[in-house]
Every structure is written in structure tokens, then in C-alpha cells.
Amino acid sequence: MNVAATAPKFGQSVKRQEDGRFLRGKGKYVDDMILPGQLYAAFVRSPFAHAKISGIGTEGAATMPGVTRIVTGQELAATGLPPLPCGWAITSRDGVPMKVGIRHALAMDTVRYVGEPVALVIAETQNQARDAAEAVMVDYEDLAVLTDITDALGDGAADIHPDIAGNLAFDWELGDESATEEAFASAAHCVPLTLRNNRLVPNAIEPRAINACWDAADEQLTIYMTHQNPIGMRMFYAAVFGLAAEHKLRIVSPDVGGGFGSKAHNYPEEVVVAAAAKLVEGPVKWTADRNEAFLTDAHGRDHLTDVELALDEDGRFLALKVDTKANVGAYLSGSGSLVPTYMYATMLSGQYVIPAIHARVRAVYTNTCPVDAYRGAGRPEAAYVIERIVNVAAERLGIDQAEIRRRNFIRDFPYQTPLVYEYDSGDYEKSLDAALDLADYNGFATRKAASKAKGKLRGIGVSAYVEACGIGPSGKLARLGGGAGMWESAEVRVHPVGTVEVLTGAHSHGQGHATTFAQVVSDRFGVPIENVSVIQGDTDRIQAGTGTYGSRASVGMSATLRACDRIVEKGKQIVAHLMQVDYDTISFEDGIFSSTDSNVTIAFAEMAFAAHAASGFPTDEIEPGLVASSFFDPPEFTYPAGVYVCEVEIDPDTGVVNVASFCAADDFGNVANPMIVEGQVHGGVTQGIGQALWENALYDPDTGQLMSASFMDYGMPRAGGLPDYKLVFSGVPSPSNPLGMKGCGEAGAIGSPPAIINAVCDALDVTHVEMPASPEKIWRLCRERETA
Amino acid sequence: MGKISLEVNGEDVELDVADNTLLIHALRDHLRLTGAHMGCDTSQCGACTVHIEGQAIKSCAMLAVQAEGRSVTTIEGLADDGEPLHPMQQAFHDNHGLQCGFCTPGMVMIGIDIARRHNVPDAATVRHELEGNLCRCTGYQNIVAAIVEGAAKMEAQP
Structure with a gap:
């Protein structure tokens, strides 16, 4: 993009333009x-x-x-x-x-x-x-009440809906079953695991x-x-x-x-x-x-999965088979069928070359709140499956958890997985090296010994996630069963004095669009960021749009950039008349129009005034006014990816898991505003830690009552008991949009649960611990460990 | 219903409220000070935090009639529109200590209370003191940094 050389905003930690009203108690929420x-x-x-x-x-x-x-x-x-x-x-x-x-x-x-x-x-x-x-x-x-997946699928279970036998909404598959079975038949190692992905309550405040x-x-x-x-x-x-x-x-x-999908x-x-x-x-x-x-509020996750990984003698992945039962709740919510299928199974290749993959997903009705997209939406469930089984395999084969990942990383992009997606770009080894370095991976043995001397159990966990964001290419989504286009629109209105309004269908509910979208405009027009307003959320004002979820604000920002390009293009035509020079001689940089054939320069705001004055150019050729719009439908998904390294220290006397450190290396492509993006990672990682250690939407199996139905019963992450996270960006620009962005909103919640559980399993020297790794659960494992 | 007199953000006010009206509802619905928010029903989230006589309380856990004759400060009372932000508000802005903004008024009000009680608290103290305030967006890291910095700025003020 053409950025202003004097004060580029894109890529800078520009302070948020929208903060004032929130800090002064003047935010306008619906209940107000x-x-x-x-x-x-x-x-x-x-x-x-x-x-x-x-x-x-x-x-x-x-x-x-x-x-x-x-x-x-x-x-x-x-x-x-x-x-x-x-x-x-x-x-x-x-x-x-x-x-x-x-x-x-x-x-x-x-x-x-x-x-x-x-x-x-x-x-x-x-x-x-x-x-x-x-x-x-x-x-x-x-x-009769059925809350559990296994019970609802059991022989003789009552039907929750008339005419839906066995409580099965669908029994779906993805991938090549026979190729997968063939690979398993001749594999040196086959490593199985059964694991649950616990049900969560989104809990926007x-x-x-x-x-x-x-x-x-x-x-x-x-x-x-x-x-x-x-x-x-x-x-x-x-x-x-x-x-x-x-x-x-x-x-x-x-x-x-706050939204988080809910x-x-x-x-x-x-x-x-x-x-x-x-x-x-x-x-x-x-x-x-x-x-x-x-x-x-639609709950999140709630999967029960059997997974098995086939490897050769050297620990190279040959095939993966996954059999998941997804609890969709009492009814299929709006995206209730999408989340456990195309949002989930498509990501099961993770960051790895796995020649053959087969996934089966059964969606099961139960007498529970419907399940739908919650931060990550299917992708955390996939990352959890692959990143847990990789660690179990590493342990079985005696290969270091970082090394087994390095040995199997995808290195050539674009990479067509066996499961629909073609990853557009990435450098997974770069993120791994950055995360290991940040975490001082090689120094872990010393820290483990120090913990042991205090009577504590220390473990380290690595996880490498990849996700699909930036939806969507509307045509591709339609071929997967989608019912609506998922482009985004932006309209850019330039006023006679050169101030700018951006009206977009993207919706910020904490993401800071009033700042990041304005950064793009400020750079493109060379106008102060304070002179740009970002308007959202009102169907009487916004021409069209499809909203914010799935880390897709890059789509709206790309639409904004394209609309800005159209303004600049019109500006050049106007300026050519004002300067009486050929259009081809005009250039626009740092907010100034200039011509190779003239000493005169025209500032952006002067052009804007002229566009409205409409007297210096032929209005039968160029219409007055300065408004442009764009509907951007990305050609491809984007594929954010990263590597997280977590260290936990467990007190065997209490079972409390303390997150001692958490390091993240994320490839979000180009980062519009590092301060805002870091904030997104902080929040996502915290929700992931919450899932791994505390949060659990627990239904009583006999009555179907939600046992954890208040902040007094549900383990929300609080400020205490969390470390400061260390972050680094290891970005490779995405070719799928003009800004090279990939999306950052969900990554933290996707990559962190397996990192935590891998660390917990490492500390306890066990194959698996179900989430949440609550003190009671860990305390019992510690007692078993002593007895053994 | 009964009349109560109290001071809110430096101004004397009289309110007609039912005996069972919570302070949060008196502030939000009667005085239309909507900065304090209801985020839960169990006094857990702290989005409703205001000050009574300079001390942080959860306004969902107090009846309006209990505020009779007392001085209440809400988030709106920290800095008038157009005036510079309170140092704690400014620190939240400078440290990106807010995202959706819903928990923010409560966080700022408890932050000032933490500063009052600890002068210049360290991060560990702030994390402990935030036990009664929930945020789902920020993961707390920048809120903690904001309160540490805001407290230091308050201490440095004459």
C-alpha cells in the first residue's frame, strides 16, 4: 500500500481513538x-x-x-x-x-x-x-433427560426430537478413509487417545x-x-x-x-x-x-473425540484418524452445524504434513443449551486434538515435543492439506524458534530442578496451532454449505474540509476498529488520524455488511483501503484539471498531489474542497462530491499460525496448577496495531487458560440442571493466578488481502489449551489429563502418583 | 417509596426510590449515570463499582437508601467532559487497559481505591486486589499495568 512516509500509522501502536467515552463512563450500551x-x-x-x-x-x-x-x-x-x-x-x-x-x-x-x-x-x-x-x-x-453425548447416543436413549432417531443430527465425514486405513495398516507406530473438549460459557461481561x-x-x-x-x-x-x-x-x-461469538x-x-x-x-x-x-447464551466446545496418529520409525506423521461426537445441545443453533464440521475437521492437519487424514463427526442432540461459535469455534477443538496426540506420540517414541513438531512441519506454501484448505503462507519453524527462545526452552531442566527442590512439580508444554480466518471467499463458503456471502463493505466519505468518515459493516465490540481502520485511512490520505471517524453498527447508516467474528476485520479493512484507493483515483482526475496537466503526470504521496509537469502541489484537503466546489473540473465528465465504496470478497481464507510454550508449576499438596510462564510467537501476517493485537492475544490466551484450568459448564446428568450457572460456580479467569505473557510476532504477510493481514482475535484461545495441558501432563508424567485441570483432579492424580 | 438525600459527584441530589431499589439502579435509572454497569447478579464482576466516601463498593450490593446522607462518586465524577482525564483513566488509555469498555468504569474505580490503600502497589498486589473485578477481553495484563502506572501517577500528584 501507499503509506505516508512522514508518519505512517499502519503497524504502529497508535493509542485508541475510542477510549475516551469508555473511560469517562459515557459508553452507550443497549441497556443504558x-x-x-x-x-x-x-x-x-x-x-x-x-x-x-x-x-x-x-x-x-x-x-x-x-x-x-x-x-x-x-x-x-x-x-x-x-x-x-x-x-x-x-x-x-x-x-x-x-x-x-x-x-x-x-x-x-x-x-x-x-x-x-x-x-x-x-x-x-x-x-x-x-x-x-x-x-x-x-x-x-x-x-427423560439426556445431557451427555454418550448417553444420548446410547441404545434405547429417548428421542429428544420427534422423528430424529437416536438423537443424531448428522453423521458426517471428511478426508480419505481408505487411504488413512491403509497408512495405519503399515505404520510403525499407532498412537491412540480419547479426549474431551469441555463445554464453556462465553460470558461477555x-x-x-x-x-x-x-x-x-x-x-x-x-x-x-x-x-x-x-x-x-x-x-x-x-x-x-x-x-x-x-x-x-x-x-x-x-x-x-464483548462478544466472543456469543x-x-x-x-x-x-x-x-x-x-x-x-x-x-x-x-x-x-x-x-x-x-x-x-x-x-450459546455455549462453546463440548466434544468427545477418539483420535489416533500413525507414525513411521522416525516419528514422521503418516496418517490421522479422528472420530468426534459433538454435543450440539437441544437444538442446532445458527452455526451449530458449521462449527463442529468445516470450522473443526478442516483444521485437523494442524501445522503438519500428514498424507492421509479421515475425520468423522457425529452431532448429537442433548437436553442442554445449544452450542455455537465461541472464540475459535471449532478450531480450538481441532488444535486440542492434534496438539495433544502429537505430544502423546512424542512421549511414546521418546522424541522431544519441539523436535517432533519441527520434523513434521509444513515448509512449502501454498500447501494443500488433505482436508479442503490450502494454507496460503507461513513459516512454522520461525515461530517455533521464536517461542522456544522466548521461553528459554533449553533452560527448563534447571527450573524444573529448582521447583523440585521446593516440592513442586514443573512441566513444560509446546503447542503449534493454525486456523482459518478472514472469511470468506463467498463462493468457496457456498460450496461448503454456506447460505450467505461473507464479504465486507466500506464506504469512505470525504468532507469538503478533508475530514473523513468510514462506514463499515465490520463491527467492533472491543477490537478497536475506530483506531485500526482510521490508521489505514490516515496513511492512504495523509490526513491526521483524528480527522477520521469510523462509523459502524447502524443499518440506517451502513450500506451493507456481514459483521465481525472469526477474526475477519482484515476483510473490512481491505474494503476500506480499496475505497480509499478509489477516492485517490478520483482525486487525481480532479487535480489534473485543476493543474491543467495530463492525468498520467499526477502522483499522490503523503497527502499531497503533485505533477511532473508542474511546480504546483495540491493538498488532499484542497482537492476535497475542489471536489465539492465543483467549478474547476468538467462535471459532465467527473461527478462532484467525494464518496467511494468497496465490497471486498477475499480470494482466499487467511491462515494465522503460531507456537505457544507454557510452563506450569503444580503444588502436589493442593493440586493447584500455577501458570509460571506463557510465551507466544504468532504469525498474524502484517499487524495493523501491535498494542491492540497484543491485547487480543492476552484476552484469547486467558480464555484458553480458563478452559484448560478452571472453566466448565457442568450439567447434572440426572436433572439437566446447569450446576455452574453463576460467577460463584463457574471458574472465570481472574487477574490473580495469571502471569504476564511474553509475546512476539513472527509474521509472514498473507497474499489473500491487500494489507497482508491474517487475523488475531481467536488465536490465543486456540493455541493455549493444549500448551497448558501438555505442560500439566509433562509435570505429572501422565499421558492425559482432561480439562479443566482443576485442583481436585490434579490432587487425585498426585495421590495416585505417590501410591504408584 | 421514600425520599433520600445524598451527594453524587459533588452535587446534592434528592431521589424518590423504593425501599428495595439498589444503588446501581438509582444511579443508572434515576440519575441516568450509566457508567456503572450490571454484569452479574452476585456481586462478583465489579462492573458496578463506585465510591462511597472515597471507598470502592459494588453498587449492586447496596440499597439506595443506605446511601442516604453520603457522598457517592461514579466514573462520571472523575473528570468532566472536555477536561483532562483522571490519572487512573489516563493510565488505562496509555496502557491499552480496556477493550470493549464494559468492565472499565469498575476497573478504574477499583484501581483508584487500590492506589488509595497501597500508594504505589506492585503488579502482584494489584492482581490480588482485582479478585472482585472480572474482565473477559483483556486477560488483565494491561489493566494491571494501567493500575500500577495510574497509582504511581496519583502518588506523584501534589
């Missing part, structure tokens, strides 16, 4: 808003994991103070509201399309997980709505919220909601649910307090509130409490 005539909603939720609804009594609740309306599933269905869709079509191995359990926005005759919404109460205050919700009398008849307002006169529906993709939601609400015509539907996602989904609650707002013709607000967030 109170509209005139505001009504409040509360949900009646199922206390049972699986039950028939035999009656709903609303009479008592309806006459309570302030109650405006009570809405049931039958009533909503009568308005023509259809069930919620699953957006990604998967076909089973036998050619049968996936079986989708019908999910009504409000349960009709059966509830299938604790917390499933059954009715909505609207009242004048939030407390009135909540009190009345408790007074709605629902008659339930208990049904801002709970989900919506405030919906119906204007009957104009048939206009305005919705303020916490969401990562408001423009996508408008399409859903118009095209699927028919809540309003798309041009009469405005969705605004103002400041959003706010990218199409949830029943928000649909119900939007539909209810039309019934009462007033603004209706619902804000989840934390308990509701635990029970109903």
Missing part, C-alpha cells in the same frame, strides 16, 4: 437506553431440562401491577412467526441431509433445556415484569440486551441490540421472520460489551422481543441477567 414510553420484558423459562408443556396459566400474572401483555408460543406462532433456522446445511455420510430439530422462538408443546423461553411478560417496570413472570403458571410433565420499537404508522421496526452483526440480523429478521420489510427495519448495535447468533429471545414490540406497539426492552446468560 430508556426510550419514551419504555416497557420492560422478562421471560418465563423452563426449570426442566425436558418436559411436555400441558398448560400455561397467565390469568393471575396478567392482572398484576403494571403488566401490559403476556405472550406465549402459541400466540406467536399464530402471527406466522416461523421456527429459528440453522444456517449451514450439512449432509451425512449416507447422503441424508442433517436433521434439524424444530426450534420455536417460544417453546410450544415441549421444552428441551433448562432456561428455554416459554413465555414473555411485558410490564411498565423491569421488576413488575420479573414478578409477573414468576406468577405465570406452567404445567410440565417430566420427560455485558449481557445480551434488546430494545425494540414498532412504529405502526410507518410500519417501521427499530431495534437496538447487542450484536456482532446487526446488518446480518436485519436480513434474518426481514427475510426469515418477516418482522418487517428489510427497508423498514433498522437495527442498531451501539457499544457492545453475540453473533440469532437467538430466540431477541426475536420474541422484536415480535412482541409489534403486538404492544411500544418500545420493549429486555436485558439478560447473568443467570440467563449462563443458561441461554
Whole structure:
């Protein structure tokens, strides 16, 4: 790209432009808003994991103070509201399309997980709505409860959905089964492992919220909601649910307090509130409490996997077979079929040359909260499988865990894996060397001895992850079953005084787009970054877009750059007339237009003014004004990759695992803003450590009650007990977008869980420990170790 | 319902609140000071942290009537719009101690309280003291750095 030589912003740790309002308490989140005539909603939720609804009594609740309306599933269905869709079509191995359990926005005759919404109460205050919700009398008849994958697939298990036998949504495969079996048959070593990927609750600190307002006169529906993709939601609400015509539907996602995937989904609650707002013709607000967030925000992970790796005499990988059972919860959420298939199995080659791979994935219904994308979404599950089995193999063959990786790394790019993807670029050895160096890998024995002298057990774990980001190439996604394009758009508006607005469908909910997108514009136009506003999250202002998830902001930034290029191109045409020189003689650098045929120079802002004054150039050839837009559909995915090295120190008396150090070498391609990117890695790694050591969404198998449904029961990472992480960027620019970026949002959560568990296993000298490696679990292993 | 008098961000205010109204709701819904946030229902996340008589408290764990006659400072009271940020706010900006911004007001308010009690705390002290404040975005590293630096700046101020 053409960057300003005087003060380039791209690649610099520019301080965030958006910080001021957050630091002053002036952020604008959905729950902060109170509209005139505001009504409040509360949900009646199922206390049972699986039950028939035999009656709903609303009479008592309806006459309570302030109650405006009570809405049931039958009533909503009568308005023509259809069930919620699953957006990604998967076909089973036998050619049968996936079986989708019908999910009504409000349960009709059966509830299938604790917390499933059954009715909505609207009242004048939030407390009135909540009190009345408790007074709605629902008659339930208990049904058999299944929360565990194995139980739900077991012989004689009750069917959770009618007409879906054996609770199997699909039985899907990827890769070459016979080639894989052949390789296994002649392999020197076959190393098996069974492992679970524990279920997680995303827990953005801002709970989900919506405030919906119906204007009957104009048939206009305005919705303020916490969401990562408001423009996508408008399409859903118009095209699927028919809540309003798309041009009469405005969705605004103002400041959003963290997403991590959990706010990218199409949830029943928000649909119900939007539909209810039309019934009462007033603004209706619902804000989840934390308990509701635990029970109903789509959960993450929850896999049970048998994996086996075949190796030759020298520890070179020959083949990999993977058999995964994925718990999708009570219903297939919007991406519930995508995450355990194309987001997961496609990544099972990891950073390695593995000539033959076969993966089978069975998606299983249970009486639990639906599972969908959560930071990493399928890729952490894949990294965990491959990075654990590699360590188990290394241990079996007596090869150092770093060496076995080095021996099997992909070195030639682009590299076509046996599983769909063609990795575009990378230098895995560079990241390995950088991470080992950062971690002082060679000095580990000394530190282990020092820990031992204190009565502590020290272990070191390496993991090497790769992921696919920057979705998407829309055509390729469609061939994999995707139902919508995933380009991104940006519109760049230059004002007469040379200030700039960027309007993009990418949505920042902590990622700092107001800064990074402005960095691109500042460089391209040579204008101060303070003169650039980045506008997002309002469908009335943004022309089009597909949102932020899957580490894909590079797509929107690329659209922004292209739109800027078009502005510069038009600027050159205008300037050629102003200077009365040939267009071909004009160049633009550092915010200045100049010509080889003139001593005159024209600054960017002067050109902008001239574009609007429209008197110095022929407006029949060049239209006045200075606006350009771009829809960027990347030609390929990007493939961020990296190597993480973690050291843990375990106290055998308490079972507490202390993360002694964590070092990360990440290839994110070109890095727009190292300060912001480091922050993304910090957050991702912490969520990964949380998964590995503390977090667990645990359902009681008998009742289906979520046992860890508050911050008092669920092991959220806190500041204590975490080290300062050491980071280095080992980037190789991506050829898949003009900025050379790869994406950084999810990497930390993908690469860190196996690094931690590899370190824990190393410390305890055991083959495997299931996540979370809680003190109780580790304490028991230490006792067994003593007994042995 | 009852009337209560209290001082909020240096101004005397009178409020009509129900006996069971939490301080967080009085601040957010009655006074429209929406900087303090509700992030949980169990006093665990600390997004609602404000100061009473200069000491950090979780405003979701206190009734509004308990604030009768007392002085409350919220995040909005640290620096007026257009005025320079409080040193702790500035340190959060300088150290990239915030991402989505939702936990940030609580983090800044507890940070100032940590500085008050420890003068110039080290990182380990700050990590321990943040036990009651959750952040899902930052992994805490830059928040800790911000509070260490903000506390040092506060100490250095006349």
C-alpha cells in the first residue's frame, strides 16, 4: 500500500481513538437506553431440562401491577412467526441431509433445556415484569433427560426430537478413509487417545440486551441490540421472520460489551422481543441477567473425540484418524452445524504434513443449551486434538515435543492439506524458534530442578496451532454449505474540509476498529488520524455488511483501503484539471498531489474542497462530491499460525496448577496495531487458560440442571493466578488481502489449551489429563502418583 | 417509596426510590449515570463499582437508601467532559487497559481505591486486589499495568 512516509500509522501502536467515552463512563450500551414510553420484558423459562408443556396459566400474572401483555408460543406462532433456522446445511455420510430439530422462538408443546423461553411478560417496570413472570403458571410433565453425548447416543436413549432417531443430527465425514486405513495398516507406530473438549460459557461481561420499537404508522421496526452483526440480523429478521420489510427495519448495535461469538447468533429471545414490540406497539426492552446468560447464551466446545496418529520409525506423521461426537445441545443453533464440521475437521492437519487424514463427526442432540461459535469455534477443538496426540506420540517414541513438531512441519506454501484448505503462507519453524527462545526452552531442566527442590512439580508444554480466518471467499463458503456471502463493505466519505468518515459493516465490540481502520485511512490520505471517524453498527447508516467474528476485520479493512484507493483515483482526475496537466503526470504521496509537469502541489484537503466546489473540473465528465465504496470478497481464507510454550508449576499438596510462564510467537501476517493485537492475544490466551484450568459448564446428568450457572460456580479467569505473557510476532504477510493481514482475535484461545495441558501432563508424567485441570483432579492424580 | 438525600459527584441530589431499589439502579435509572454497569447478579464482576466516601463498593450490593446522607462518586465524577482525564483513566488509555469498555468504569474505580490503600502497589498486589473485578477481553495484563502506572501517577500528584 501507499503509506505516508512522514508518519505512517499502519503497524504502529497508535493509542485508541475510542477510549475516551469508555473511560469517562459515557459508553452507550443497549441497556443504558430508556426510550419514551419504555416497557420492560422478562421471560418465563423452563426449570426442566425436558418436559411436555400441558398448560400455561397467565390469568393471575396478567392482572398484576403494571403488566401490559403476556405472550406465549402459541400466540406467536399464530402471527406466522416461523421456527429459528440453522444456517449451514450439512449432509451425512449416507447422503441424508442433517436433521434439524424444530426450534420455536417460544417453546410450544415441549421444552428441551433448562432456561428455554416459554413465555414473555411485558410490564411498565423491569421488576413488575420479573414478578409477573414468576406468577405465570406452567404445567410440565417430566420427560427423560439426556445431557451427555454418550448417553444420548446410547441404545434405547429417548428421542429428544420427534422423528430424529437416536438423537443424531448428522453423521458426517471428511478426508480419505481408505487411504488413512491403509497408512495405519503399515505404520510403525499407532498412537491412540480419547479426549474431551469441555463445554464453556462465553460470558461477555455485558449481557445480551434488546430494545425494540414498532412504529405502526410507518410500519417501521427499530431495534437496538447487542450484536456482532446487526446488518446480518436485519436480513434474518426481514427475510426469515418477516418482522418487517428489510427497508423498514433498522437495527442498531451501539457499544457492545464483548462478544466472543456469543453475540453473533440469532437467538430466540431477541426475536420474541422484536415480535412482541409489534403486538404492544411500544418500545420493549429486555436485558439478560447473568443467570440467563449462563443458561441461554450459546455455549462453546463440548466434544468427545477418539483420535489416533500413525507414525513411521522416525516419528514422521503418516496418517490421522479422528472420530468426534459433538454435543450440539437441544437444538442446532445458527452455526451449530458449521462449527463442529468445516470450522473443526478442516483444521485437523494442524501445522503438519500428514498424507492421509479421515475425520468423522457425529452431532448429537442433548437436553442442554445449544452450542455455537465461541472464540475459535471449532478450531480450538481441532488444535486440542492434534496438539495433544502429537505430544502423546512424542512421549511414546521418546522424541522431544519441539523436535517432533519441527520434523513434521509444513515448509512449502501454498500447501494443500488433505482436508479442503490450502494454507496460503507461513513459516512454522520461525515461530517455533521464536517461542522456544522466548521461553528459554533449553533452560527448563534447571527450573524444573529448582521447583523440585521446593516440592513442586514443573512441566513444560509446546503447542503449534493454525486456523482459518478472514472469511470468506463467498463462493468457496457456498460450496461448503454456506447460505450467505461473507464479504465486507466500506464506504469512505470525504468532507469538503478533508475530514473523513468510514462506514463499515465490520463491527467492533472491543477490537478497536475506530483506531485500526482510521490508521489505514490516515496513511492512504495523509490526513491526521483524528480527522477520521469510523462509523459502524447502524443499518440506517451502513450500506451493507456481514459483521465481525472469526477474526475477519482484515476483510473490512481491505474494503476500506480499496475505497480509499478509489477516492485517490478520483482525486487525481480532479487535480489534473485543476493543474491543467495530463492525468498520467499526477502522483499522490503523503497527502499531497503533485505533477511532473508542474511546480504546483495540491493538498488532499484542497482537492476535497475542489471536489465539492465543483467549478474547476468538467462535471459532465467527473461527478462532484467525494464518496467511494468497496465490497471486498477475499480470494482466499487467511491462515494465522503460531507456537505457544507454557510452563506450569503444580503444588502436589493442593493440586493447584500455577501458570509460571506463557510465551507466544504468532504469525498474524502484517499487524495493523501491535498494542491492540497484543491485547487480543492476552484476552484469547486467558480464555484458553480458563478452559484448560478452571472453566466448565457442568450439567447434572440426572436433572439437566446447569450446576455452574453463576460467577460463584463457574471458574472465570481472574487477574490473580495469571502471569504476564511474553509475546512476539513472527509474521509472514498473507497474499489473500491487500494489507497482508491474517487475523488475531481467536488465536490465543486456540493455541493455549493444549500448551497448558501438555505442560500439566509433562509435570505429572501422565499421558492425559482432561480439562479443566482443576485442583481436585490434579490432587487425585498426585495421590495416585505417590501410591504408584 | 421514600425520599433520600445524598451527594453524587459533588452535587446534592434528592431521589424518590423504593425501599428495595439498589444503588446501581438509582444511579443508572434515576440519575441516568450509566457508567456503572450490571454484569452479574452476585456481586462478583465489579462492573458496578463506585465510591462511597472515597471507598470502592459494588453498587449492586447496596440499597439506595443506605446511601442516604453520603457522598457517592461514579466514573462520571472523575473528570468532566472536555477536561483532562483522571490519572487512573489516563493510565488505562496509555496502557491499552480496556477493550470493549464494559468492565472499565469498575476497573478504574477499583484501581483508584487500590492506589488509595497501597500508594504505589506492585503488579502482584494489584492482581490480588482485582479478585472482585472480572474482565473477559483483556486477560488483565494491561489493566494491571494501567493500575500500577495510574497509582504511581496519583502518588506523584501534589
